[in-house]
Amino acid sequence: MIFIYSYLLVLGLVLGSFYNVVGLRVPEGQSIVRPRSHCPTCKRTLTALDLVPVLSFVFLKGACRGCGSKISPFYPIMELATGLLFMLAFYQFGLTGELLVALTLISLLVIIFVSDMKYMIIPDKVLLFFLPLFFLERLFIPLNPWWDPLVGAFFGFGLLLLIAVISKGGMGGGDIKLFFVIGLALGFSQTLLTFLMATFLGAVFGVGGMMLGKHKRKELIPFGPFIAVGALLSYFYGEDIIGWYFSMFM
Numbered sequence: 001m002i003f004i005y006s007y008l009l010v011l012g013l014v015l016g017s018f019y020n021v022v023g024l025r026v027p028e029g030q031s032i033v034r035p036r037s038h039c040p041t042c043k044r045t046l047t048a049l050d051l052v053p054v055l056s057f058v059f060l061k062g063a064c065r066g067c068g069s070k071i072s073p074f075y076p077i078m079e080l081a082t083g084l085l086f087m088l089a090f091y092q093f094g095l096t097g098e099l100l101v102a103l104t105l106i107s108l109l110v111i112i113f114v115s116d117m118k119y120m121i122i123p124d125k126v127l128l129f130f131l132p133l134f135f136l137e138r139l140f141i142p143l144n145p146w147w148d149p150l151v152g153a154f155f156g157f158g159l160l161l162l163i164a165v166i167s168k169g170g171m172g173g174g175d176i177k178l179f180f181v182i183g184l185a186l187g188f189s190q191t192l193l194t195f196l197m198a199t200f201l202g203a204v205f206g207v208g209g210m211m212l213g214k215h216k217r218k219e220l221i222p223f224g225p226f227i228a229v230g231a232l233l234s235y236f237y238g239e240d241i242i243g244w245y246f247s248m249f250m
């Protein structure tokens with residue numbers, strides 16, 4: 001058990017570091033393997049010592065070894081989040097087929113979180129990579145009923161498209177397509193819950209940010225990070241959340 005948890009933590013940290021690179025480079029049309037990562041300030045190529053997930057950041061005190069400029073804690077946080085979510089996936093599902101779906105979902109959402117935070121873009125390339133993966137996974141690791149993923153996908157896509165039309169562009173094309181992919185992984189009810197949670201979180205943070213003067217009313221904030229958090233909450237805790245809601249208000 002401890003071995004599996006440690007393995008998943010390390011795997012999550014390493015992959016999380018890779019997902020940072022994917023999320024940062026794919027929207028820019030850059031290769032994800034070349035060139036090697038470098039400091040954005042002094043352009044020094046990062047060596048193995050700089051690239052140990054989380055630990056490098058801690059030991060280098062969040063500064064570049066070449067020029068001493070600050071490194072954003074966003075990247076080690078995403079690495080740590082990936083590692084912890086991988087552990088949570090095993091805690092929830094054990095060594096089952098669903099663990100594979102969970103790890104795939106976490107991977108997609110971490111990349112989307114990074115690229116949408118950084119550029120307000122949800123890259124088609126990323127969605128097109130994960131779409132067939134979820135399709136295959138749901139073929140062999142089905143939901144009940146087996147067609148639930150298809151309902152989830154078309155419902156999620158349709159709902160977001162409808163909102164985009166009504167709000168005249170308040171919802172990006174990337175968000176709409178992302179909901180198709182999430183729907184395929186989650187099925188109908190969790191996709192609906194994802195939407196509700198994402199809008200709720202978006203509203204809370206949007207209004208909170210406005211009150212703190214962090215962003216202005218007209219300024220766009222990326223919706224992808226809220227979708228990612230909403231999808232993970234729905235996927236891991238959907239039944240608990242729905243049960244709690246009904247026991248509170250019904």
Ligand SMILES: [Zn+2]
Pocket residue numbers: 039040041042043044064065066067068069
């Ligand atoms: Zn530097």
